Amino acid sequence: MNMYKVTAAFLTCLFTVNAYRLQKDVRPEHYKLEIISYLGEKDNFNFDGKVWIDTSCVKPTSNITLHSKDLTIKEGEINIKDVSSNDSKTQKISKINYDKENDFLIILLTEPLKEDHKYEIYIPFSGKLDDGLAGFYRSSYYDKKKKEKRWLGVTQFEAISARRAFPCFDEPEMKATFDISIGRKDGYRAISNMPLLNTEPLKEKEGWFWDRFDTSVPMSTYLVAYIVSDLDYKTADKSSNNVTFRIWARKDALSQVEFAKEVGPKALEYYEKFFDVKYPLPKQDMVAIPDFSAGAMENWGLITYREAYLLYDQNISSKSSQHSVASVIAHELAHQWFGNLVTMKWWTDLWLNEGFATYMASLAVEHLFPQWNSLEEEGAENMISVFSFDSLRTSHPVSVPIGDPKEIDEIFDTISYKKGSSLLRMMSLFLGEETVRKGVSKYLNKHKFSNAEQDDLWECLTEEAHKNKVLPGNLTVKTIMDTWTLQTGYPVITVTRDYEKKNAIVSQARFLKDIVNFKDNSNPCWWIPLTYSTKSNLSFHKSTPEHWISCPSDSQVIENLGAQDEWIIFNNKMAGIYRVNYDAKNWKLLTEYLQSEEYSKIPVLNRVQLINDAADLAFVGRLEYDVFFDLVKYLKMEEGYLPWKAALGKTGSLTTHLKKSSVYGIYKEYMKQLLTPIYSKVGGLEISKTKADELESIKLQVMVAGKACKFEVANCIAHSQELFKKLKENPQGENPIPKDLRGVVYCTSLKHGGADEWEFLWKKFQNSNVATEKNTLLNALGCTQEVWLLTRYLEWSLDDTKIRRQDSASVFGAVARNDVGFYIARSFFYEKIKDVIKHLQPNKRRISRYLNSLANQMTENKDEQEFEQFIEKNKDSFSEVKKAVEQSLETVKINIQWQNKHASNIKNILTKYAHSS
Numbered sequence: 001m002n003m004y005k006v007t008a009a010f011l012t013c014l015f016t017v018n019a020y021r022l023q024k025d026v027r028p029e030h031y032k033l034e035i036i037s038y039l040g041e042k043d044n045f046n047f048d049g050k051v052w053i054d055t056s057c058v059k060p061t062s063n064i065t066l067h068s069k070d071l072t073i074k075e076g077e078i079n080i081k082d083v084s085s086n087d088s089k090t091q092k093i094s095k096i097n098y099d100k101e102n103d104f105l106i107i108l109l110t111e112p113l114k115e116d117h118k119y120e121i122y123i124p125f126s127g128k129l130d131d132g133l134a135g136f137y138r139s140s141y142y143d144k145k146k147k148e149k150r151w152l153g154v155t156q157f158e159a160i161s162a163r164r165a166f167p168c169f170d171e172p173e174m175k176a177t178f179d180i181s182i183g184r185k186d187g188y189r190a191i192s193n194m195p196l197l198n199t200e201p202l203k204e205k206e207g208w209f210w211d212r213f214d215t216s217v218p219m220s221t222y223l224v225a226y227i228v229s230d231l232d233y234k235t236a237d238k239s240s241n242n243v244t245f246r247i248w249a250r251k252d253a254l255s256q257v258e259f260a261k262e263v264g265p266k267a268l269e270y271y272e273k274f275f276d277v278k279y280p281l282p283k284q285d286m287v288a289i290p291d292f293s294a295g296a297m298e299n300w301g302l303i304t305y306r307e308a309y310l311l312y313d314q315n316i317s318s319k320s321s322q323h324s325v326a327s328v329i330a331h332e333l334a335h336q337w338f339g340n341l342v343t344m345k346w347w348t349d350l351w352l353n354e355g356f357a358t359y360m361a362s363l364a365v366e367h368l369f370p371q372w373n374s375l376e377e378e379g380a381e382n383m384i385s386v387f388s389f390d391s392l393r394t395s396h397p398v399s400v401p402i403g404d405p406k407e408i409d410e411i412f413d414t415i416s417y418k419k420g421s422s423l424l425r426m427m428s429l430f431l432g433e434e435t436v437r438k439g440v441s442k443y444l445n446k447h448k449f450s451n452a453e454q455d456d457l458w459e460c461l462t463e464e465a466h467k468n469k470v471l472p473g474n475l476t477v478k479t480i481m482d483t484w485t486l487q488t489g490y491p492v493i494t495v496t497r498d499y500e501k502k503n504a505i506v507s508q509a510r511f512l513k514d515i516v517n518f519k520d521n522s523n524p525c526w527w528i529p530l531t532y533s534t535k536s537n538l539s540f541h542k543s544t545p546e547h548w549i550s551c552p553s554d555s556q557v558i559e560n561l562g563a564q565d566e567w568i569i570f571n572n573k574m575a576g577i578y579r580v581n582y583d584a585k586n587w588k589l590l591t592e593y594l595q596s597e598e599y600s601k602i603p604v605l606n607r608v609q610l611i612n613d614a615a616d617l618a619f620v621g622r623l624e625y626d627v628f629f630d631l632v633k634y635l636k637m638e639e640g641y642l643p644w645k646a647a648l649g650k651t652g653s654l655t656t657h658l659k660k661s662s663v664y665g666i667y668k669e670y671m672k673q674l675l676t677p678i679y680s681k682v683g684g685l686e687i688s689k690t691k692a693d694e695l696e697s698i699k700l701q702v703m704v705a706g707k708a709c710k711f712e713v714a715n716c717i718a719h720s721q722e723l724f725k726k727l728k729e730n731p732q733g734e735n736p737i738p739k740d741l742r743g744v745v746y747c748t749s750l751k752h753g754g755a756d757e758w759e760f761l762w763k764k765f766q767n768s769n770v771a772t773e774k775n776t777l778l779n780a781l782g783c784t785q786e787v788w789l790l791t792r793y794l795e796w797s798l799d800d801t802k803i804r805r806q807d808s809a810s811v812f813g814a815v816a817r818n819d820v821g822f823y824i825a826r827s828f829f830y831e832k833i834k835d836v837i838k839h840l841q842p843n844k845r846r847i848s849r850y851l852n853s854l855a856n857q858m859t860e861n862k863d864e865q866e867f868e869q870f871i872e873k874n875k876d877s878f879s880e881v882k883k884a885v886e887q888s889l890e891t892v893k894i895n896i897q898w899q900n901k902h903a904s905n906i907k908n909i910l911t912k913y914a915h916s917s
């Protein structure tokens with residue numbers, strides 16, 4: 001699955017496995033599933049189904065337990081047959097029970113099933129397509145030609161919603177093959193994981209048909225998918241591997257599938273070569289769904305997407321949305337191997353799915369669009385997110401014990417995706433790409449159509465590493481990687497140089513943001529690959545470690561480190577997930593060098609790490625803020641996107657702390673000085689035609705322009721307003737605002753405008769046919785300063801006729817990010833919590849995005865008290881997001897600590913730097 005701006009999340013570790021889990025006495029081997037959807041009959045969202053499950057009895061039992069949720073089971077018709085013998089003896093059922101807490105359907109028999117016998121379980125049932133974006137649910141859109149609302153039925157089963165669509169053994173290890181048939185009205189089409197075999201009339205119902213699909217490969221229930229719709233498709237050119245690729249969308253949006261049509265087959269071919277394993281299905285359908293909860297879902301052979309992550313309009317969509325589309329497609333296709341072909345045994349190893357898909361996608365996008373230079377960007381951004389999230393004591397390990405399956409949703413988060421991906425990147429940098437590729441290929445071949453755990457991967461990688469002699473014979477990948485996947489957090493290494501002796505002592509400790517409330521006596525440690533460069537020995541290209549800090553560890557002494565006046569930098573390529581702190585002299589040497597003409601000899605990623613580390617070390621008081629502000633002085637020469645992003649991210653987070661303080665004027669002056677030269681260098685609000693395919697420089701310009709307008713640099717605001725006025729005067733004409741800068745211009749114009757501007761964009765939002773544009777508009781609509789407009793916008797976020805349910809959390813986020821909007825969003829959340837929760841059902845975990853949006857901006861003691869009381873009073877609403885609650889509360893505490901520690905001296909520092917350049 002691709003997370004949709006997933007925020008802080010996790011789960012409680014206390015668990016007793018057995019209560020939640022299926023017994024493995026009876027195992028499914030094959031499902032025959034028939035579903036009739038009544039879409040096309042007015043207001044009939046019901047469906048009827050029958051399932052025949054071929055099972056094998058592993059251990060004698062009189063209790064068949066499987067999953068079913070919110071389905072009506074026709075109990076009297078359930079039938080269990082012993083099909084091992086010719087007479088197909090029917091088993092007598094004594095009772096049917098339900099365990100609602102665990103979604104169990106329990107069939108009790110008068111006599112036990114026999115070991116090694118095969119049984120067919122037949123269960124008829126019915127259900128309803130609801131609007132909760134999970135299970136077999138309904139979605140809708142307005143068809144411009146037909147001038148009417150059209151409905152579709154679509155599935156989203158990961159993690160535990162297959163049970164909402166049909167009774168099944170809904171755990172990833174219970175793989176089986178599937179024969180799926182969908183009954184639907186003439187004029188609709190059904191698609192499923194496998195190709196259509198034949199279509200035949202449905203005897204009982206005139207004008208209805210059965211679409212019967214080919215037998216699937218063995219797969220987990222969460223990957224089953226089917227759709228009934230009148231969407232249309234375009235077929236991509238057949239690639240060398242002969243896989244048929246079809247891209248589906250609303251008819252009105254079909255012109256936006258061209259880019260996906262090009263990327264899909266190429267990415268698939270790339271993976272086949274990389275893994276040296278063929279894609280096992282003859283086809284791949286990729287479908288843009290108007291209402292979709294996650295970003296996308298990797299169902300085998302039938303991948304579903306939010307429209308904004310599959311559809312791209314080259315005249316309207318921004319360059320960075322094109323990057324997202326490529327990246328999400330590549331992510332889902334990587335899952336066809338990681339997740340689909342080899343699946344985690346249990347959700348504990350979800351990171352194997354998500355970390356790999358994220359990492360592989362960055363390789364594939366780099367391969368397909370080398371001019372974008374996105375591998376470096378994604379590597380850096382993932383690391384920076386991990387550095388931030390994983391410095392909370394309430395974070396969690398990558399490999400995380402899962403008890404109650406209801407907690408699974410909480411781990412689709414930064415840790416599983418971004419830390420998982422960063423760990424794989426780190427590993428392929430210390431073992432070498434070829435070793436990792438071969439090890440991974442071995443792992444996939446060994447476990448295909450089956451399940452595995454992280455230890456299985458470590459084993460294959462160790463074999464390959466020893467063969468290629470990239471690890472000493474007595475060291476295994478497991479020894480190293482267990483310290484990274486089984487523990488929460490990451491280390492900071494402290495480098496203390498002896499300039500006389502030309503050596504340095506290097507030691508490790510966990511990096512935590514909360515240094516007041518949390519005393520960690522466990523002394524966690526990591527196996528850390530050490531690489532470094534010095535001024536006279538620029539070996540930044542080298543990522544195989546010269547030294548390891550082992551675990552358990554004493555500090556290491558590293559010899560022969562270069563002359564007294566030479567700086568040293570650890571962690572070439574920002575390969576390892578660790579921060580680095582140096583002694584004062586080394587920081588000074590680095591700062592001076594960065595301000596010289598030679599600064600770019602320190603490569604981009606290491607510049608990013610220096611900026612990010614200096615800021616966060618200063619944040620927690622391990623470094624003087626002067627070091628950070630001195631370091632970023634060099635930005636007057638910098639033109640790279642990533643260093644600027646790191647710097648503006650860090651200076652930007654000061655806004656939260658200073659916006660209500662009397663120092664804000666000085667801070668604003670500082671930001672203005674920082675931004676003025678770069679704003680003019682990037683071209684202000686004009687994008688030259690030659691730049692159109694330069695992803696990084698466009699991203700830099702958009703980011704700088706956004707900040708420039710915020711801090712009133714040059715004519716940013718006036719220029720925005722002028723462009724907006726032109727657009728408003730001629731809304732049907734060509735949009736005068738460069739497509740990439742529309743977000744900035746819209747937001748700025750709304751911020752400095754009134755109801756008129758708002759209504760204009762709202763209308764534009766309603767009429768837009770392009771999902772990426774809708775997202776831009778949806779965010780911009782949160783920029784107004786008019787209190788009543790913000791309040792109404794929040795109310796509309798709970799009204800399906802105005803804002804799609806999939807977008808309600810984004811609307812809330814857009815309002816809460818706004819300085820005025822924060823207070824309105826907070827009151828709204830406190831007052832309407834019951835309505836918000838009800839609106840998000842059954843995906844309650846999305847409430848974590850609301851919590852996170854608010855917590856980030858709370859900086860005062862009274863905020864904390866109020867927030868705590870509110871949560872205490874509404875405990876029930878937050879029962880499924882306990883970890884997100886803890887993380888939010890910790891974030892607030894950390895914000896308050898910053899105020900206590902730095903509020904009094906930040907004025908002096910800012911005054912010094914605001915006037916020093």
Ligand SMILES: [Zn+2]
Nearest residue numbers: 001002354357
């Ligand atoms: Zn995924």
